[in-house]
Every structure is written in C-alpha cells, then in structure tokens.
Amino acid sequence: MLHTWAWVAWLIAAAVSAFTIRNPLYLILLLGVAWILYTTLGRTTPMGSSWGSFVKLGAFLFALAIPFNALSIHIGQIVLFRIPENWPIVGGSITLEAIIAGAVSGLALLAILVVFAAFNAVVDHYQLLRATPSFLFQAGVVISIAITFVPQMVLSAREIRQAQRIRGHRFRGLRDLLPLVLPLLANSLERSIQLAETMEARGFGSAVSLPSRRRALLSQLGLLAALVGVLVGLSLLAFYQQGRFWAWLLVAIGVIGLLALFASSGRQVRRTRYRRPAWHARDTAIVLTSAISLAIVITTRLAAPMTLVYSPYPPNPLLPSFQPLVGVALLLLIAPAIVAPGLDRPARDTEQVA
Amino acid sequence: MIEFSHLTYSYPGTEATILQDLSLDVVEGEFLLVMGPSGAGKSTLLRCLNGLVPHFYGGTLSGTIRVDGRDPVALGPRGMADIVGFVLQDPEAQFVVDRVEDELAFALENQGLSPIVMRKRVEEALDQINIAHLRHRSVSTLSGGERQRVAIAAVMTLQPRVLVLDEPTSQLDPQAAEEVLDTLVKLNQDLGLTIILSEHRLERVVQYVDRILYLSGNGQPPILDEPRKVLDRVELTPPLITLAKALGWSPIPLTIKEGRRFARKASHRQPPARRTADRAPASPGANPNPPLSISVKELGFSYNGHPALSDLSLDVRQGEFVALMGRNGAGKTTLLKQLVGLLRPDQGQVQIMAPASGMAMDTRQASVEEIIKYVGYVPQNPNALLFNDTVSQELDFTQRGHGLPPGNHNALLDTLGLSEHANHYPRDLSVGERQRVALASILVAEPQVLLLDEPTRGLDYQQKDALVAFLQHERARGRTIIMATHDVELVANCADRVILLGDGQVIVDGPARQVMSESLVFASQINKLFRNPALLTVEDALDLYASGEPAHA
Numbered sequence: 043m044l045h046t047w048a049w050v051a052w053l054i055a056a057a058v059s060a061f062t063i064r065n066p067l068y069l070i071l072l073l074g075v076a077w078i079l080y081t082t083l084g085r086t087t088p089m090g091s092s093w094g095s096f097v098k099l100g101a102f103l104f105a106l107a108i109p110f111n112a113l114s115i116h117i118g119q120i121v122l123f124r125i126p127e128n129w130p131i132v133g134g135s136i137t138l139e140a141i142i143a144g145a146v147s148g149l150a151l152l153a154i155l156v157v158f159a160a161f162n163a164v165v166d167h168y169q170l171l172r173a174t175p176s177f178l179f180q181a182g183v184v185i186s187i188a189i190t191f192v193p194q195m196v197l198s199a200r201e202i203r204q205a206q207r208i209r210g211h212r213f214r215g216l217r218d219l220l221p222l223v224l225p226l227l228a229n230s231l232e233r234s235i236q237l238a239e240t241m242e243a244r245g246f247g248s249a250v251s252l253p254s255r256r257r258a259l260l261s262q263l264g265l266l267a268a269l270v271g272v273l274v275g276l277s278l279l280a281f282y283q284q285g286r287f288w289a290w291l292l293v294a295i296g297v298i299g300l301l302a303l304f305a306s307s308g309r310q311v312r313r314t315r316y317r318r319p320a321w322h323a324r325d326t327a328i329v330l331t332s333a334i335s336l337a338i339v340i341t342t343r344l345a346a347p348m349t350l351v352y353s354p355y356p357p358n359p360l361l362p363s364f365q366p367l368v369g370v371a372l373l374l375l376i377a378p379a380i381v382a383p384g385l386d387r388p389a390r391d392t393e394q395v396a
Numbered sequence: 397m398i399e400f401s402h403l404t405y406s407y408p409g410t411e412a413t414i415l416q417d418l419s420l421d422v423v424e425g426e427f428l429l430v431m432g433p434s435g436a437g438k439s440t441l442l443r444c445l446n447g448l449v450p451h452f453y454g455g456t457l458s459g460t461i462r463v464d465g466r467d468p469v470a471l472g473p474r475g476m477a478d479i480v481g482f483v484l485q486d487p488e489a490q491f492v493v494d495r496v497e498d499e500l501a502f503a504l505e506n507q508g509l510s511p512i513v514m515r516k517r518v519e520e521a522l523d524q525i526n527i528a529h530l531r532h533r534s535v536s537t538l539s540g541g542e543r544q545r546v547a548i549a550a551v552m553t554l555q556p557r558v559l560v561l562d563e564p565t566s567q568l569d570p571q572a573a574e575e576v577l578d579t580l581v582k583l584n585q586d587l588g589l590t591i592i593l594s595e596h597r598l599e600r601v602v603q604y605v606d607r608i609l610y611l612s613g614n615g616q617p618p619i620l621d622e623p624r625k626v627l628d629r630v631e632l633t634p635p636l637i638t639l640a641k642a643l644g645w646s647p648i649p650l651t652i653k654e655g656r657r658f659a660r661k662a663s664h665r666q667p668p669a670r671r672t673a674d675r676a677p678a679s680p681g682a683n684p685n686p687p688l689s690i691s692v693k694e695l696g697f698s699y700n701g702h703p704a705l706s707d708l709s710l711d712v713r714q715g716e717f718v719a720l721m722g723r724n725g726a727g728k729t730t731l732l733k734q735l736v737g738l739l740r741p742d743q744g745q746v747q748i749m750a751p752a753s754g755m756a757m758d759t760r761q762a763s764v765e766e767i768i769k770y771v772g773y774v775p776q777n778p779n780a781l782l783f784n785d786t787v788s789q790e791l792d793f794t795q796r797g798h799g800l801p802p803g804n805h806n807a808l809l810d811t812l813g814l815s816e817h818a819n820h821y822p823r824d825l826s827v828g829e830r831q832r833v834a835l836a837s838i839l840v841a842e843p844q845v846l847l848l849d850e851p852t853r854g855l856d857y858q859q860k861d862a863l864v865a866f867l868q869h870e871r872a873r874g875r876t877i878i879m880a881t882h883d884v885e886l887v888a889n890c891a892d893r894v895i896l897l898g899d900g901q902v903i904v905d906g907p908a909r910q911v912m913s914e915s916l917v918f919a920s921q922i923n924k925l926f927r928n929p930a931l932l933t934v935e936d937a938l939d940l941y942a943s944g945e946p947a948h949a
C-alpha cells in the first residue's frame with residue numbers, strides 16, 4: 043500500500059496535466075495511464091466500484107461536447123453540411139474541424155474525471171482524512187462525522203417520506219415540504235446532540251489547550267497581516283509591471299507567515315495519531331517521478347504553450363503534433379502501477395449486512 | 397467508588413426537581429441496575445456520574461458527587477472521560493469515524509497518548525469485547541448489536557474504572573440485546589469493572605446484578621437494595637416475577653431455572669378447559685367465518701436483486717390479530733410495506749378488500765391514497781412522522797391528508813391516555829407517549845386494517861401493558877391488526893395467530909398458542925416455566941392455580 047502523500051503527489055502531477063493539456067494524443071496517453079493504475083491497484087478497493095460511474099459521467103460529457111461544439115462553432119474548411127443561416131446560434135456550416143475540436147475538449151473533460159476516478163479508487167479515504175494537518179484537525183473531524191452521518195440521513199429521509207405518505211401527504215407545492223423537512227431536521231438535531239454528548243463524554247476537545255486572550259489576539263493580528271501581504275503582493279503582480287521582485291517578496295513573506303501561524307496553532311493541539319503509515323522508498327520514488335513529470339509539463343507550458351494545445355482550425359494542420367518528452371512525462375505517471383502491485387491492502391467490508 | 401450525598405437537581409427552566417436529596421454508595425466492582433418508569437430521572441442520574449449533568453445540560457445542582465475520588469461537577473465530562481465510560485441508547489448516534497478500529501482509537505487520540513500505548517489499548521479492547529473480526533469494517537455495515545458492542549469497546553479503550561450505560565438495548569431486537577448484555581456481564585465478572593446500567597429488559601439482567609436502584613418518579617424515595625427485595629416492592633416486573641409475587645413464591649425466582657422448582661409441582665395439572673381452546677373470535681356472536689380482509693398470493697419481491705420475499709401466500713380475515721415474527725431480515729417490514737402499497741409486488745399479488753364496496757383492490761393498480769383509506773401503517777420509529785407543534789395538530793394533518801372533515805379527537809386521545817398532552821409538542825413526550833401519538837395519528841383516519849412495526853421497542857412493562865390493553869380494545873371493535881414484532885410476551889398477551897417468517901417465506905402459520913408452545917425461541921416466560929402449551933401468560937397461570945388447590949407448597 044502506498045503512502046497517502048505519495049498518492050497526493052501523483053494526483054497533483056496527473057491533474058495538472060489533465061487541466062493544461064488539450065492535445066488528443068497526450069490525453070489518450072493519460073487516459074491509458076489512469077486506466078492501467080485502476081486495473082492493477084484500484085479494482086479490489088472499497089471505492090473501486092465508483093470508477094464505473096466516473097467513467098460513465100466522463101463518457102456522457104464527451105458525447106455531449108461533440109454536438110455542442112459542432113453546432114455552435116462554424117469555422118473550418120471541411121464543411122460536412124449546412125444548417126440554414128437564419129436559425130439562431132446553430133445556423134451555419136457544420137465542419138469536421140469543429141467536430142474534432144469538440145471531441146478534443148470532451149476528451150479533456152474525460153481525462154480530468156478519469157484521473158480523479160483513479161485517485162478515488164486507489165487512495166485510502168480514511169488515511170487521507172487522517173492526514174489533515176493538525177491545525178485543520180477540527181475540520182477533519184467534521185468531515186469524518188459527515189461521512190458517517192450522511193448515509194443515516196438518507197435512510198431517515200426515506201423513512202419519513204414513506205411515513206407521511208401513509209398519512210395521506212401528497213406533494214403539491216412548496217408548503218408540502220414541511221412535513222418532510224421538519225422531522226428530518228428534528229431527527230438530525232437530536233442525533234447531533236447525542237453525538238456531541240458522546241464526544242464530550244469521550245474527552246473530545248481536551249486535546250486543545252485554549253490560548254490566552256493575548257496570544258489569541260496576537261495570532262489573529264498576525265493572520266490578518268499575512269493575508270494582507272499576500273493579497274497586496276498578488277494585486278501588484280497582476281496590475282503593475284514594475285517592482286515585480288518586491289511584489290514576489292511580499293507574497294513569499296505572507297505565505298511564510300501563514301504557514302508559521304498554522305504550525306503554531308497546530309502545536310497547541312495535543313493530539314496524537316493512532317497510526318502513522320510508514321514511508322517507504324517506493325513512496326519517495328512515486329513523489330520523484332510525479333515531480334519530474336510535473337516539471338516537464340509546466341516548463342513545456344511556460345516555454346512553448348502551443349505544444350500542449352492542439353487546434354484543428356485552419357491554418358493549423360489537421361493532425362496533432364507529438365513531443366516525445368511530454369509523452370515521457372505522462373508515462374512517468376504509471377510508476378505506482380510498477381512499484382506497488384502485490385502490496386496487499388487490508389481486507390475490508392467484505393462482509394455485508396443483509 | 398461512587399458516592400452521592402444529598403444530590404438534588406432540576407433542569408433549566410423548570411422548578412420541579414428530577415432528583416431529590418438522593419444519597420447512595422456504589423462499591424468497586426458492583427453491577428448496579430437503575431430502573432423505574434420513564435421520566436423518573438434514570439438518564440439524569442447516569443449523566444451526573446461524568447458531569448454531563450450539569451455541564452452539558454445546565455440546570456441547578458446541589459449536594460456532592462464523588463467518582464473514584466474525583467468531583468464530576470467541578471471537572472466536567474472531559475475531566476472524567478478517562479475514568480467513566482459512557483454509552484448511549486441509540487447505537488447510530490455515537491460514531492465519529494466510520495471505521496471500527498479508528499473509532500476505537502478516536503478517544504485515545506484526543507487524550508494525546510503515544511501510538512504504542514494506543515495500539516495496545518485498541519487490541520485489548522477488541523479482544524475484551526470480542527469484536528476483533530469487525531476491526532476493518534465500516535460502522536454503517538454493522539448490525540445494531542455489533543454497533544452497540546463497538547460503542548462499548550470505544551469507551552473501554554480509555555480503561556475506565558466505571559462503565560455507565562443508558563438503556564443500551566432499547567433500540568435493539570432481543571438477539572442483539574442479548575449479545576450486548578452478555579458482554580456487560582462478562583466485563584463485570586472477568587474484569588471486576590463497576591457497571592451502572594439502566595435497562596428495561598429485566599429478565600435478562602436481574603440474575604447478574606448485585607443491587608437495583610429503583611427511582612419511582614412520583615416523589616417516593618428511591619429504593620436501593622438487592623434484586624429480590626426491590627422486585628418484591630415494585631410493579632414493573634417481568635412475567636415470571638409478577639407470577640411469583642402473585643403466588644407468594646419465596647424467595648422470588650430470578651430465572652426460569654429457579655422458577656421451575658415452584659412450577660414443577662403444578663405442571664402435571666390440567667388447566668381449565670376454556671384456556672386450552674384458542675382465543676375466541678373478536679366479539680361473541682360475530683360471524684364465525686368473517687370475510688377476507690387481505691389476501692396475498694405467491695408474492696415475490698426483491699431489493700436491487702436481493703430477494704426479500706418469495707412465493708409468500710396468506711389470507712387475513714376481518715377482526716384477526718396476527719403477529720409476524722422471525723429474525724431480522726426475515727422480511728417482516730417488507731411484507732407490511734407491501735400490504736400498504738409502499739412497495740409493489742414483483743411477482744404474485746396483494747389484494748386489499750374494500751369493505752365499503754366489497755371490491756378487492758390490487759396493490760399494483762391502486763394508488764397509495766386509495767389503499768390508506770382501508771389500511772393504516774405505524775412505522776417502527778415514531779420520530780419519522782411527528783412534526784407538528786401539538787398532538788392534536790398531528791391528528792388534524794392526517795385527517796386533511798385523507799380528505800376527512802376535521803373532527804373531535806378527544807375520545808381517541810382519551811383511550812390512548814393522551815388527553816392531557818393534546819396541546820403538547822409531540823417530540824417532547826416520552827418514547828411510549830410518542831409511540832401512542834404515532835398510533836393516534838394513523839388511527840384517526842379509522843383504517844379497517846392496522847399494521848404495526850415493532851410497536852414495543854423502548855417501552856417499559858407498564859407502557860407495554862397499556863399498549864396491549866389498547867390493541868385488545870381496538871380488536872374488540874372489529875379492527876384487523878397485523879403486527880411485526882420480536883416481543884414474545886406481547887404476542888402471548890394479545891395475538892391470536894402467529895406467522896413465522898424466515899428468508900422471505902412463511903415457515904409456520906397457526907394459532908398463537910400452538911405456534912408459541914412448540915417453539916424454543918418464541919416461547920413466553922410462563923410457557924417455559926410450566927412447559928405446558930396451554931399456558932402463555934400470567935393470567936393463564938393464575939387461572940390454573942385458582943382452579944386447583946392453593947399453590948403454596
């Protein structure tokens with residue numbers, strides 16, 4: 043099993059590629075990489091079954107993008123047929139170029155979804171949640187409760203709908219929502235209060251030492267100053283051409299300040315982790331390959347933006363170009379499938395309650 | 397270990413004290429049962445032990461509490477978390493993390509313990525509660541009994557000195573309840589853990605507890621004594637003890653085994669003839685062969701490919717009182733939902749006879765609106781339907797839904813003992829009262845057939861008696877009643893026909909007396925005591941003794 047952070051590194055590299063690349067050859071390569079990862083690592087995981095729905099959604103978007111683009115863009119030399127000009131928006135010539143361009147944007151959407159689908163299938167969600175940094179631990183607990191809470195709420199909602207239906211409740215207007223929403227709300231509130239009670243009884247919150255008033259005020263002022271620094275720096279960068287060095291410096295100081303504040307408030311949480319998953323050499327390998335892949339894609343994007351983007355419209359050639367270096371960058375993303383197979387994940391949820 | 401002295405407490409916003417000048421002592425390793433009618437302050441007392449009262453609830457408290465030398469009033473729940481483990485009744489509402497093992501570690505992480513200590517504690521708790529096989533499971537896939545045991549394990553990881561449980565089995569079926577109570581007995585006997593438990597199912601625990609604290613709730617002073625002495629003085633008792641008290645058996649038997657000693661002498665006797673016959677039809681002089689009310693033919697149904705009912709046929713006649721029994725997942729609730737049209741058959745058919753027209757409605761064609769004119773369904777959880785500001789508005793809502801003119805509900809509320817609550821907020825009422833409000837808000841539409849799903853969950857003996865009386869009254873008025881339940885004593889008291897479901901099929905269908913006396917699992921306490929198929933309830937047994945010589949022996 044790979045470390046969660048190694049997977050996060052992979053996701054960053056893969057997602058950046060999926061978001062920046064608009065060339066069908068690279069996109070198909072990326073799709074292949076994600077598919078191989080899923081088949082080697084993600085098929086047997088608890089979330090593995092969600093892969094199919096991601097792919098279906100992607101395929102639907104792909105199928106939708108083609109007619110959408112073909113009907114709304116009327117540029118191109120290879121005209122397939124014409125729709126009367128006086129029809130709003132769709133009127134004009136339908137060209138092969140527009141269809142190809144639609145397919146490429148559809149492919150890009152599909153690639154983004156499939157990258158996330160692969161990540162979703164292979165990563166351990168509980169580990170991901172538990173990897174939240176200390177200063178965010180309360181947010182982590184909230185999300186974890188929500189994950190536990192939502193399935194119960196769905197069941198509860200169904201129960202309520204049926205119970206009210208038996209009392210002759212019919213849905214005719216917004217007012218008729220009340221008999222459904224009020225019990226759901228009341229049930230959830232009652233449940234939350236009970237949960238709060240058990241959490242309190244189990245010592246939740248005793249891990250946070252409350253800072254003194256002065257300390258709290260100082261850290262709030264620090265937060266404000268750091269945020270102002272970042273904002274001012276960024277707006278200088280956006281609107282002025284001069285003094286870029288000072289602007290970057292301001293942003294950097296702001297970011298460092300923020301990180302320091304987070305770290306210090308994280309230290310006030312005297313909370314330990316049940317299990318810190320071990321970091322292995324293979325995790326380092328994944329982070330390195332992902333970093334190299336990311337670096338190649340970003341430098342290509344900055345140095346020669348057009349390499350990553352393909353446009354079928356004239357005067358461009360109809361066939362997409364292919365840069366071997368970018369291909370290598372995408373192939374590097376397959377690393378987890380090479381180093382990780384055979385590492386068993388703990389069996390889980392194999393038994394289901396009828 | 398635990399000392400209360402002159403404890404008096406009232407909730408915020410009320411003048412009335414719920415605990416009044418309470419003093420008690422619990423020694424280390426004791427198993428104490430807290431009992432009493434709902435609203436007597438059981439939960440309040442338990443919450444005093446770890447400071448949830450008054451820290452979480454507010455209110456005014458006087459007197460002193462000491463638990464293992466600490467003062468929960470001063471320290472609050474966080475300060476008590478490591479010595480008092482606290483488990484609530486609803487197993488669904490106590491989980492923070494979805495995975496069993498991480499849920500066990502949650503409290504430890506909050507205490508800032510080192511990972512090595514945590515690993516050890518989690519392993520130990522998994523073994524103590526015997527749930528190691530569940531460690532990687534997601535909480536949402538567990539059964540009720542398993543969840544409650546995980547909740548117990550999750551507080552055991554903190555290695556508390558005292559385990560406090562507030563009606564931990566009231567939401568569970570008998571099998572799951574047994575799992576949980578067995579776990580507690582084991583913890584008490586093997587580890588010497590001090591356990592304080594409030595519980596309705598006395599028959600399962602009285603033989604294991606050291607003492608009982610009885611809170612009367614009506615201003616009488618509480619009773620704290622050993623089980624036999626307390627049970628002798630209180631009215632909320634299981635059938636075995638009720639019978640023993642009525643017959644003057646001494647010492648009071650706490651288990652069937654102890655009771656057999658007294659009952660053996662009587663079991664060879666033949667009961668009076670009228671008891672051997674099955675219960676008479678609803679009203680004397682009524683049609684001996686009443687018309688059909690519901691007819692199910694070869695019904696098959698599955699949830700997303702999982703078969704729930706298969707090839708199920710049964711007929712219910714007007715005025716019958718039918719109990720559907722069987723283990724969890726046997727298809728009881730699914731069948732009830734089929735009868736009211738919330739689910740429709742995949743194969744076969746369900747027909748509802750409409751008395752008004754004499755026509756049969758097929759649930760595949762009829763709309764729910766048509767069916768509910770004749771069939772009323774009270775779901776398991778009354779909270780699913782209560783949402784209005786007052787009890788009478790709940791009834792008005794159902795009447796409007798049925799297109800009936802608004803009527804006067806006093807008579808109905810009166811028979812259900814709810815008249816004083818007509819203008820109260822339904823969700824503020826006790827579990828038993830809420831159950832009755834749900835019942836009233838279905839009955840107000842006067843359905844010919846009444847379907848009940850687990851109507852006694854969470855009720856104490858008195859509330860159960862009140863429900864039995866009410867259902868018998870409704871049946872005498874000619875209403876057909878079909879109820880799904882695990883409650884053997886309830887069935888023994890009022891049903892005249894039992895249908896045992898297993899795996900979505902009818903296993904046994906016959907007169908209550910016959911089905912129940914031939915079964916080991918579904919035999920009532922009195923039935924087990926006398927091993928006599930003719931005796932199901934306390935009244936049956938009392939009749940037997942009244943007919944022969946005096947029973948003191």
